[in-house]
Amino acid sequence: MNYEYLLIRYAELSLKGKKRASFERKLEQNIRGALKSFPNVKTNRSFGRMFIKLNGEDVTKVSDQLKDVFGIYSFSPALKVELDETSICEAGLWAINDALPSGEGTFKVSVRRTNKNFPIGSQEMNRVVGGYILKSMEQVTVNVHEPDVHLKVEIREEAAYITCKVIKGAGGLPVGTSGKVMLMLSGGIDSPVAGYLALKRGVTIEAVHFHSPPFTNERAKQKVEDLCKVLTKYGATIKLHIVPFTDIQTAIHKQIPDNFEMTVMRRFMLRISESIALKNGAKAIVNGESLGQVASQTLESMYAINEVTNLPILRPLITMDKLEVIDYAHKIDTYDISIRPYEDCCTIFLPAESKTKPNLDKAKRYESYFNIEEMVSQAVGNIETITISQEENNNSSFDSLF
Amino acid sequence: MVYFDNSATTRPFPEVIDTFSSVTRTYFANPSSLHPLGKEAEQLLTQARNKTAALLGVKEKEIYFTSGGTEGNNLAVKGTARQLQSRGKHIITTTMEHSSTYEALLELENEGFSVSYVKANEHGQVSVEQIKNEIKPDTILVSMIHVSNELGSIQPVEETGELLDNYPKIVFHVDHVQGVTKVPLNFSNVDLCTISAHKFHGLKGTGVLFMREGIQLTALFSGGQQESGIRPGTENLAGIVSLTKALRMAFDDASNKLEALKERTTRIEAELKKIDGVNINSPAKRAPHILNVSIPYIKPEVIVQALAEKEIYISTKSACSSKQFSPSRVLYSSGFSKEKASSAVRISLSFHNTDEEAEFFVTVFKEVVSNMKKVVNV
Structure with a gap:
């Protein structure tokens, strides 16, 4: 027996x-x-x-x-x-x-x-x-x-x-029974965990990543692809949208006062994510924010940034401490990838200090000098989309070597 | 030419040399470089690591590329000893070990570690019981060769692993250099395991140390973060990729040629046994590719020389110690008489040797022995 x-x-x-x-x-x-x-x-x-x-x-x-x-x-x-x-x-x-x-x-x-x-x-x-x-x-x-x-x-x-x-x-619920969400995936420790927890509630995910070459390099992009690959273990195939963000980021850096740069940049990211979400039939945006963890994640910041969209923003980590998130990251095997030391779009041009309580009206006023719609649609138009599946996506030019 | 010295080294697969050459030409960038060429090299490295892990049935992060068997054994033995010295200073090993493990342990003895050498029996084997009897509260490491490079005898590695499963504080290292692809090994109770590419038709200068997830050791080299800092130094990418290829091809060979190899050496064994004055040293239960015989009172160097004149190539004891004109340490310490231990030769085949080669070898060997016996009058 x-x-x-x-x-x-x-x-x-x-x-x-x-x-x-x-x-x-x-x-x-x-x-x-x-x-x-x-x-x-x-x-x-x-x-x-x-x-x-x-x-x-x-x-x-x-x-x-x-x-x-x-x-x-x-x-x-x-x-x-x-x-x-x-x-x-x-x-x-x-x-x-x-x-x-x-x-x-x-x-x-x-x-x-x-x-x-x-x-x-x-x-x-x-x-x-x-x-x-x-x-x-x-x-x-x-x-x-x-x-x-x-x-x-x-x-x-x-x-x-x-x-x-x-x-x-x-x-949780079987992946694929709760609709689709757009995950904002930076490459840090938090966002892959947020993606994992979203999958747990049965959604399928697509991911959006902001890439600012030459300020962020190929390795940072690879890191995000590798993170998606780990997430496919828990869900299905994941579409990764890589947004060319250099122009917007440099424009912001030039125009916007230092301490509002972060707020405005996040507002742009959210607008772009919203646009990609709507295009691809995603009904919500998921990110790795945890209340009060950094300047962009205070209640005031969320208020000022969230204002650009009506899409629900799901924040699975909102009440978690960093250490709890790290435990999850270890558990789901994303931690070792997340700590690879490549700069992502959130860390370049980082001003000495950002407003922890940004004023929404001021942010709007600073932005008013931009042609926001055009900037967003241009970024969205130049997106590179990669489909990442659980199968080995081996570089086929290596095949003959093995 | 009949090449029967495959335990010393093997002739590389031509395809493996091609791989080495193309990788060297095309993917010459440093895998740690940030630019796209570096990224490409890193991807190739990752892929080689994944494939090697899959071939060995272990996790990717458990594969550490080294320069070969000697480095692997040194890293495993000294690295573990230095890592765990505050926990204990006692190490268990066998008298059958390769010189890279043996000498590393002698060095550790000078540093204040104590080492128990479990004595092999006349079949070149130790028992799990013997290992168990040596375990003390301060034992930190058991290091054991799987297939003896001299005798071809097989140690009870999997059983020892099961025993040590009850002693979570003891690290278990296996020297699998001669065994890989020839004698299957289940890694599930092994913590550290050394293999070397040139023993399975890969190239010299590359090897793998398997290190189970959760095991820690102190690196031998100081340097960068390559191989998670366990083995700093710019990765030998071409060597690593060609190791992976050689391993795959050797496993392919093993899947359909292992039986024939065993039969071939068994026939040679039967023929040599018939020669008066020739002793078979290898035990009945031996690896399929190694056969050790003694012709007492005849210097083994002379036999090697005489066979070489007919373009047949074999070894006296282990290549790594063949330049010392003394009895084999491994054989002598396992209780073989001084005569046998000083007159042993090793015949080691690969999957690629043929029956014709075996026959030719037997014929010439008989001639050589009978001629020599006339000369030395025994």
Whole structure:
């Protein structure tokens, strides 16, 4: 006997009424995508549960992949047995033996019987399975309050499923069920984490990055591509829009008083992001702002900057401390990329000090000397869009070398 | 020509030399340079790292490119010892080690570390039990060669890894230089592992140290941040890319030629065994490509010389110590008699040797031994 199935429990899906079927389909599709490297694995849905049939694939490796799929609350390696008392008891015994290799410890059995045609009631079945295990294993005892192993038996229409380990999933909603957002991705530590958390709530993301050559270099751009690549692990393919920002940034640097440069620059970034979002059907903008973290992220700054758009701006990190964000960045493998030491558009031309409480009217007045619409549309018109997918986007000119 | 000295070094794949040449010509920029040429070189480096990791079944960030086996072993052994010396100063190793590990440990002994040398049996093998018996509270490192470069004997590396899994504070280093592509190794319980390109038809001057995520060691060199500061110095990009290619090609060979290689050396072994006065030193359970034999009372240099006249090339003991005219340290310390240890020759094949070469070798070897015996009168 061995675990042949993984039983998947949905996160918040059960709440979603009529949309449920499409959510489930999407989750199944995402799971298949995540398990592409295991060709033998088959997925299968029935009555509010999803099963993965391993067909000989390694249970630990498959589990590792599943941990990153949003929309899964938890999952358990499961045995599938026929609907008869003896098979269920034997499978239960095997699972307890597997979970307690020393043969010592405590357990508890919970039977759930959704198939009312099965002749034995769930309470009765608890005693039957528990008794069988107690008889077969001398050093094992029952503890219903704090068991070492919680053996769950689900008696369903088609078969009975036996599990005793629960592995926590990533939670959230399946990516692709909540619409699309535009992520402002600078290359720092915060914005990739914001993207990850947005994905968690089921959106797909496109990313926008402001590139100011020659002040920001190719490496900074590469860094952002690499960050997107990491994010594709949690979501689907990501479109990265690279905005040529040199002209706007130099114009701002020339025209605007030092301490308002940052505010005005952010307003331009937001206008451009809005325009790209609308063009691509994104219904919101996501950024990595955390309240009060830097001058541009004070409440006053957000007020002055946010004024340029009516699109919702989602700020998943808004209440987080820097250290919490860093923990996330480590967890999702973006930290090492984010700390590469290349300057991005936010750090060049940085004035000695920026207003932490910028006045909106002043910002507007300074800007009034610009032909804002033309500047924005010119930047948007010259965007370079790169599609980043999970597959190795290897430079094909290298192929012959390997 | 019959080249049976593949444990000393192998003849590079022509395709690998082509790769070296094209990378040197086209991607000559420093991967750390900021300009596009540097970026391109860095991308190539990243790709080589990813592919090497995939071939070895490990993570990209666990691959550190070095200059080869000697550097890898030195970095692993001294680097770990210096990193962990405040935790303990005891190291366990075997009598079968290559000189790069052995000499590094002698140096550490002079610095105040204590080293237990686990003695191999007459099959050139140590047991997990022996390793276990040497473990002390202040043991910080176990360093073990997987496939002996002299005898071809195989150490119980995976079992030792499982044992050491119970001792999370002990770092486990494996010298896999002779084993890679020939004797499969599961890296899952290994912390550090050395391989070298020129043993699998790559070029001299490149190697890999695998270092498990979370393991830390002190670098031997001071310098820049290349290879995460573990191995500073401008990356040998052409060498690294050609290593990756050689590794892929050698694994391809291994997937369909390993059996034939084993059969070929087994036939040679059977033939040599028939010769009066020839002792097979390699154990029955040996790597498929290495065969060590002794012809007592005949100097091995003479055999090597005589075979070379017929364009057959083999070695006396390990190439790295063949210039010392003394008994093999590895054989002698494993309990082989002085006669056997002083008269051993090593025959080492690659996937590319043929049955005809093996036959020719056997014929000539028989002649040479019988002629020599007449001369020295044994």
